Amino acid sequence: MIHLPVVNQARDRNFELPETPPTEDYHDILDQLEKDGEIIVQRVPEPYIEVKTKYGRTKKIPVERTWHHKSCGQCGHIPGYSTSIFWLNRKLGLDYIDPKDQTSCTAWNYYASATSNPAAQAAVAIRNFAAAYETGYFPIIHCGTSFGHYKEVRQSLMHYPELRAQVRKIMEKLGKKLVIPEEIVHYSEWVYAMRDRIAEHQVMDMSPITATVHPACHYHKLIEEDAIYTPEIYGAQRTAIITGVLQKIGVNVADYSTWFDCCGFGFRHILVSRDFSRSFAVQRKIEVMKEEANPDLVVTHDTGCVTTLDQSQFAGKAHDKKVGLPVLSDSQVAALALGAHPYLVLQMHWHNTDNKPFLEKIGIDPEEKWREFEEQVDKLKNGEQLYLTWDDVESVPV
Amino acid sequence: MGLDLSMNKYADVPYEEKERLFNEVKADLRFHHALYGCYECGICVAACPSARFYDFSPRVIAQATAREDVDLIYTLMNDSIWDCSQCFSCDRCPRHNSPGMLITIMREVAVNNGLQTAKEALEGYGRIIYKIMSTGTQVSPDMLQPNAFPDWGPHVKDISDNLEWWRKALPPETLHTTETGWAVDDKTIIELYLIWHMTGVMDMIEEIDDGLHMILVDVMEEKLEEEGYDVSF
Ligand code: SF4
Numbered sequence A: 001m002i003h004l005p006v007v008n009q010a011r012d013r014n015f016e017l018p019e020t021p022p023t024e025d026y027h028d029i030l031d032q033l034e035k036d037g038e039i040i041v042q043r044v045p046e047p048y049i050e051v052k053t054k055y056g057r058t059k060k061i062p063v064e065r066t067w068h069h070k071s072c073g074q075c076g077h078i079p080g081y082s083t084s085i086f087w088l089n090r091k092l093g094l095d096y097i098d099p100k101d102q103t104s105c106t107a108w109n110y111y112a113s114a115t116s117n118p119a120a121q122a123a124v125a126i127r128n129f130a131a132a133y134e135t136g137y138f139p140i141i142h143c144g145t146s147f148g149h150y151k152e153v154r155q156s157l158m159h160y161p162e163l164r165a166q167v168r169k170i171m172e173k174l175g176k177k178l179v180i181p182e183e184i185v186h187y188s189e190w191v192y193a194m195r196d197r198i199a200e201h202q203v204m205d206m207s208p209i210t211a212t213v214h215p216a217c218h219y220h221k222l223i224e225e226d227a228i229y230t231p232e233i234y235g236a237q238r239t240a241i242i243t244g245v246l247q248k249i250g251v252n253v254a255d256y257s258t259w260f261d262c263c264g265f266g267f268r269h270i271l272v273s274r275d276f277s278r279s280f281a282v283q284r285k286i287e288v289m290k291e292e293a294n295p296d297l298v299v300t301h302d303t304g305c306v307t308t309l310d311q312s313q314f315a316g317k318a319h320d321k322k323v324g325l326p327v328l329s330d331s332q333v334a335a336l337a338l339g340a341h342p343y344l345v346l347q348m349h350w351h352n353t354d355n356k357p358f359l360e361k362i363g364i365d366p367e368e369k370w371r372e373f374e375e376q377v378d379k380l381k382n383g384e385q386l387y388l389t390w391d392d393v394e395s396v397p398v
Numbered sequence B: 001m002g003l004d005l006s007m008n009k010y011a012d013v014p015y016e017e018k019e020r021l022f023n024e025v026k027a028d029l030r031f032h033h034a035l036y037g038c039y040e041c042g043i044c045v046a047a048c049p050s051a052r053f054y055d056f057s058p059r060v061i062a063q064a065t066a067r068e069d070v071d072l073i074y075t076l077m078n079d080s081i082w083d084c085s086q087c088f089s090c091d092r093c094p095r096h097n098s099p100g101m102l103i104t105i106m107r108e109v110a111v112n113n114g115l116q117t118a119k120e121a122l123e124g125y126g127r128i129i130y131k132i133m134s135t136g137t138q139v140s141p142d143m144l145q146p147n148a149f150p151d152w153g154p155h156v157k158d159i160s161d162n163l164e165w166w167r168k169a170l171p172p173e174t175l176h177t178t179e180t181g182w183a184v185d186d187k188t189i190i191e192l193y194l195i196w197h198m199t200g201v202m203d204m205i206e207e208i209d210d211g212l213h214m215i216l217v218d219v220m221e222e223k224l225e226e227e228g229y230d231v232s233f
């Protein structure tokens, strides 16, 4: 591969936003549909934090009373994502719900196999939104693909009256309302918006760490409108999530020339054509990061990205590729900085690439922490208790 | 092998049949928002991960649909669309096209019409469709089996050997499951089944995989009947 130079940010030139955003404002359209009695808009509860999106509009991020829309891939294969998000909420004393009245957005399957259609996809989305609305808590979406797909669904429902009519009829049958949230919020936006409060509780020195960032395609490319941007991060030319959080907790963020590239997940490819996913993840992402930035860690924020970037490295090693970069989510890194346990909370044993050197670099003894994890698991094995609880996790000293 | 665009491969498929499929693509309510013309600038190709590894081009998809080249569209619908990663990097098109969305629509038409190439593309994928449609979560912890992911190394065996304990060690009580990503309420699953039923998704499955359709019907009917719904698929 020919390496392009990583270009440093301009020192004395700022890029202005266009006076008129090139896209429609979904807030206005949702408000109008609500006035017309077509939909219910679930409002972001107070208190909220205001952030700016790609074209300078304002987006509200709820602080608490959040309804956690979980992710199949995260909960199933990399559960430390969710446990870290919940742990951060608990650490900050915030109210949230982890619902069972929630299905997957089913978008992974849709993008992989096309065995669905716009009406079904919209109905699944609105069923989940209505379930959140009924609790009075505001949906916060864990998966980048659910986030992107729900924005697509919102777009379709705003513009196609026939689809609204069809979904409304289905919801009536289910005894539910056609509810669309005022904002579609990804968990990494919450971590970003809360970064100052998170940093107030920091106990670990993260400054020895250099990280590269991979943003999820479905976060900032699929309906690019409501992704977060700020002039302080990459001059507002790239999305600010992940990077803003890492910088706040003192991690050195290093750039690399294929930042914009996809991870290679491919939806169907990661399941049935993995040669593509492996090659792309290793050759276009991991090797480039390694050669250009040589980081201790890769940080991303979506189900597919962690899976592909992390799991693909095993085969890369067999082919003598330049691999060996541990991959974590921003919620895990933020929790770690606040003293969360690497195995009981971050669940790092579900990840593949060796992450022990990273832990040692910030002064954590992985062997000792693993012993602590196994001690807790022994309580289950010897029948002392059925499950570990948050109290068990919190009883282990930092 | 490269993509054969000679048009010889599907010469025996009647033009009317190819046109009928393209008309289905055009009839999708999203089609006109996914295609506004095409400058042939190639920006979508530069951003496209699949274009780097396959003989595949989102520009060709946009060009073929913009020019309504029915023969070429039929070839692409059979031999190209399943290479797409559905990442939507191509959404940065200066013409505001979404070649990725055009492909979503073309795939749906291919599935709806039971094209043989769609069946082949989805070979081995049926168990995933079964999981998501019957349980409401797509990726379950018990899918992590060494024979399913040999290229992910011994770490998968480690997880599958310890699965039960490691799941019980997760502090959120929704995550103790092994057969689903998280615990989903029965009422929620019933609502999901009703959605599949009311939106024609069950018919799509029947078109693409008869066996899978039968199993899904069995599972769903039983649960729906238990809940007092009279639904015959
Ligand atoms: S980016 Fe858009 S205009 Fe350019 S080649 Fe691709 S589809 Fe055509």
Ligand code: SF4
Pocket: B044, B047, B048, B049, B050, B051, B057, B058, B083, B084, B085, B086, B087, B088, B089, B090, B091, B099, B100, B101, B103
């Ligand atoms: S959605 Fe498909 S066509 Fe578009 S950039 Fe991604 S892989 Fe390429």
